[in-house]
Amino acid sequence: MTAVAQPEPARRRTASPLARAWAFVRRNAISVFGVLALVYLLLPIVVVIVFSFNDPAGRYNYTWEGFTTEHWTNPFGPPGLGDAMEASLKVAGLATLAATILGTLAALALVRYHFRGRGATNLLIFIPLAAPEIVLGASLLTLFLNWGVSTGFWTIVIAHIMFCISFVVVTVRARLVGFDRHLEEAAMDLGANEYVTFWKVTLPLIAPGILAGALLAFSLSIDDFVITNFNSGTTVTFPLYVWGSARLGVPPEVNVIGTMIFGVAIAIMLANVLFQWRRTPKGAQ
Amino acid sequence: MTFFHRHRWLTPYVLLAPALAWLVLFFVVPLFWLSITSLQEGTVQVGYTFTWAWENYSNAIREYHTQFFRALLYAGIATVVALLISYPLAYWIAFRGGRWKNVLLLCIIAPFFVTYLIRTLAWQNILSDNGFVLDVLKTIGLVADDGRLLATSTAVVAGITYNFLPFMALPLYVSLEQIDRSLIEAAEDLYASSAKAFLRVTLPLSMPGVIAGTLLTFIPAAGDFINAQLLGTPNQYMIGNVIQSKFLVITDYGQAAALSVLVMAVILVLIAVYTRLLGTERLAG
Incomplete structure (x- = not known):
C-alpha cells in the first residue's frame, strides 16, 4: 500500500x-x-x-x-432442540481436540522435516479438502455398513475428526512457515534441550496458529450437515434438527440459536481484528 | 528419548503417523469400500454381495443423467455468477480497503458463521411468495404477476451462488492483494490506459486466484443437495439429492455408491483438465 x-x-x-x-x-x-x-x-x-x-x-x-x-427467553423450548445442541457441542469439542492435536503434529512434520513420502503426504492431506462433502459422507457410510458398525454419536465424531484434520494442518502450517528458527537456536545455545525449547519457545510462538486451527475445526464441525447426515444413525445434531424441522416449519428458536452462534463467532473474529489493528502502527498500511 | 536421539530420521514419521493413519482409515479406505459397494448387488433385506455388478453404473447413468447434467449446469452457472460478483468485490477490498480491509474481509466470511441450513432457510424466506424481492421484481415487471421465485431453478442457482461465494472471493482477494503495485504503476507510466493495465497486468496476475476460486466453488456446488431441496422442487433436484435419498431414504446402496463414484471421477477429471488447460501455462508466466 x-x-x-x-x-x-x-x-x-x-x-x-x-x-x-x-x-x-x-x-x-x-x-x-x-x-x-x-x-x-x-x-x-x-x-x-x-x-x-x-x-x-x-x-x-x-x-x-x-x-x-x-x-430469546427460552431458546431451548421446542422439544429435542436442547438435546441436539448438546450433541453438536459434544461432537465439536471432541472433534476439535483430536483434530487439533493430530493436525498440529502433522504440520510440524511437514514444515520442519524433509523426508521420503512428503509429496504423497501432502496429497493425502489436500484431497479431502477438495472432495465434495457428499462423497466423503457416502464413502464413510459404506465403510460403516460393510464393517457392520452401527452409526451414531461416535461415527459422527470419527467423521468430523477426519474432515477437520486437513483444515488444521493447512492453518497451523501457514503459521509455521513464517517461523524464525533462530529463536529456537538461541534457546538451545543458552542451554535449553530440545524438549524445553519446544515447550518454552516453539509452542508459545505457534499457539496463535493452533488456536486459529482449533477455532476453524470447531466452527466447521458445529456447522456440518452433509457428512453428519450420512453417519448419524438416530443421533440428532443441531443442523440435523434444523433439517428435520424444515419440512414442518422451523421454530423461531432456531433463529435465536443461529444468531447466538453468529454472535459468538463474530465476537471472536472482531477481537482478533482489533488486536491486529492495535498492533499495527498508525500509517503503516 | 535416547531412542529418538539415535533415530532422528524417525521423528517426522512419528509426528505424522496419527493424522495419516486417521486419514487412511477414514478417508482412503472408505473410498475403497465405496467402489466395492458400487459393484454390489442386493437389497437391505437379503444383504449385499459383490458380483462385479457394472449394471449399477449403466442403470444409474440411464436413469439419472438428467440430474447429473443439471448438477454440472447449476454449479457452472453459480460459479460464473460468483466470479462476476466476487472479482470486483475482492478488487475493491484489496486495492481500496485501506485500514478497513480486515473488517471488510470479515463481512465476506460472515455468512459462514450462520449455520449453512439456517442461511439457506433465510433465502427461502427472502424469495418466498410474500417476500419483498418478489414484490420489487413484480413492480418493475421482471416477473409476471402470478410468477414466483421460490421453487424455481433461479432460486436454486441463487442459493448455491450465495452459499459458496466466499470460497470464490477469498482466494481472489489473496491473489489480488499479493500483486506488486509497482507493476501496475509501471504499466501506467508506460502510457497504458487503466483498462489496458488491468487487462494486461492485474488480470493475468490474479489468475491463480480465479482458478483456485473457481474450483473451490464448483466442486462443493456440484455435490450440493441442500439448495435444491430447500429452494427448489423435485424438478430442480441435482445428483446430490439422488445420492442422498438413495443412501438414506430408499437404501439402494449399489446405485447410490455408483453415482458417488461417478461424481468423484468427474470432479477429479475436471480438476486435472482445468489445471492443465488454464493452470500450468498461466501460473508459470
Missing part, C-alpha cells in the same frame, strides 16, 4: 481531465458495487436475526407478524 499512497507526479501530468473523470467514476462505481455485494452477503444474516424476534401466527416463520422477545 505504501507505493500507492505516494504521490505520482508522472501520471498526474500525463492524465487528461477526461481520463481523470473516468478514473473518478470508475473508483466510485467499484465502491458502490462493493457495498452492494456486501449488502447481498449480509442480507440473509439480517433476516435470520430479525426473524428471531418474530411472533409467527402459525407453524411457518415466513412473514413478519409482530415483535416478541419470547423466543
Whole structure:
C-alpha cells in the first residue's frame, strides 16, 4: 500500500481531465458495487436475526407478524432442540481436540522435516479438502455398513475428526512457515534441550496458529450437515434438527440459536481484528 | 528419548503417523469400500454381495443423467455468477480497503458463521411468495404477476451462488492483494490506459486466484443437495439429492455408491483438465 499512497507526479501530468473523470467514476462505481455485494452477503444474516424476534401466527416463520422477545427467553423450548445442541457441542469439542492435536503434529512434520513420502503426504492431506462433502459422507457410510458398525454419536465424531484434520494442518502450517528458527537456536545455545525449547519457545510462538486451527475445526464441525447426515444413525445434531424441522416449519428458536452462534463467532473474529489493528502502527498500511 | 536421539530420521514419521493413519482409515479406505459397494448387488433385506455388478453404473447413468447434467449446469452457472460478483468485490477490498480491509474481509466470511441450513432457510424466506424481492421484481415487471421465485431453478442457482461465494472471493482477494503495485504503476507510466493495465497486468496476475476460486466453488456446488431441496422442487433436484435419498431414504446402496463414484471421477477429471488447460501455462508466466 505504501507505493500507492505516494504521490505520482508522472501520471498526474500525463492524465487528461477526461481520463481523470473516468478514473473518478470508475473508483466510485467499484465502491458502490462493493457495498452492494456486501449488502447481498449480509442480507440473509439480517433476516435470520430479525426473524428471531418474530411472533409467527402459525407453524411457518415466513412473514413478519409482530415483535416478541419470547423466543430469546427460552431458546431451548421446542422439544429435542436442547438435546441436539448438546450433541453438536459434544461432537465439536471432541472433534476439535483430536483434530487439533493430530493436525498440529502433522504440520510440524511437514514444515520442519524433509523426508521420503512428503509429496504423497501432502496429497493425502489436500484431497479431502477438495472432495465434495457428499462423497466423503457416502464413502464413510459404506465403510460403516460393510464393517457392520452401527452409526451414531461416535461415527459422527470419527467423521468430523477426519474432515477437520486437513483444515488444521493447512492453518497451523501457514503459521509455521513464517517461523524464525533462530529463536529456537538461541534457546538451545543458552542451554535449553530440545524438549524445553519446544515447550518454552516453539509452542508459545505457534499457539496463535493452533488456536486459529482449533477455532476453524470447531466452527466447521458445529456447522456440518452433509457428512453428519450420512453417519448419524438416530443421533440428532443441531443442523440435523434444523433439517428435520424444515419440512414442518422451523421454530423461531432456531433463529435465536443461529444468531447466538453468529454472535459468538463474530465476537471472536472482531477481537482478533482489533488486536491486529492495535498492533499495527498508525500509517503503516 | 535416547531412542529418538539415535533415530532422528524417525521423528517426522512419528509426528505424522496419527493424522495419516486417521486419514487412511477414514478417508482412503472408505473410498475403497465405496467402489466395492458400487459393484454390489442386493437389497437391505437379503444383504449385499459383490458380483462385479457394472449394471449399477449403466442403470444409474440411464436413469439419472438428467440430474447429473443439471448438477454440472447449476454449479457452472453459480460459479460464473460468483466470479462476476466476487472479482470486483475482492478488487475493491484489496486495492481500496485501506485500514478497513480486515473488517471488510470479515463481512465476506460472515455468512459462514450462520449455520449453512439456517442461511439457506433465510433465502427461502427472502424469495418466498410474500417476500419483498418478489414484490420489487413484480413492480418493475421482471416477473409476471402470478410468477414466483421460490421453487424455481433461479432460486436454486441463487442459493448455491450465495452459499459458496466466499470460497470464490477469498482466494481472489489473496491473489489480488499479493500483486506488486509497482507493476501496475509501471504499466501506467508506460502510457497504458487503466483498462489496458488491468487487462494486461492485474488480470493475468490474479489468475491463480480465479482458478483456485473457481474450483473451490464448483466442486462443493456440484455435490450440493441442500439448495435444491430447500429452494427448489423435485424438478430442480441435482445428483446430490439422488445420492442422498438413495443412501438414506430408499437404501439402494449399489446405485447410490455408483453415482458417488461417478461424481468423484468427474470432479477429479475436471480438476486435472482445468489445471492443465488454464493452470500450468498461466501460473508459470
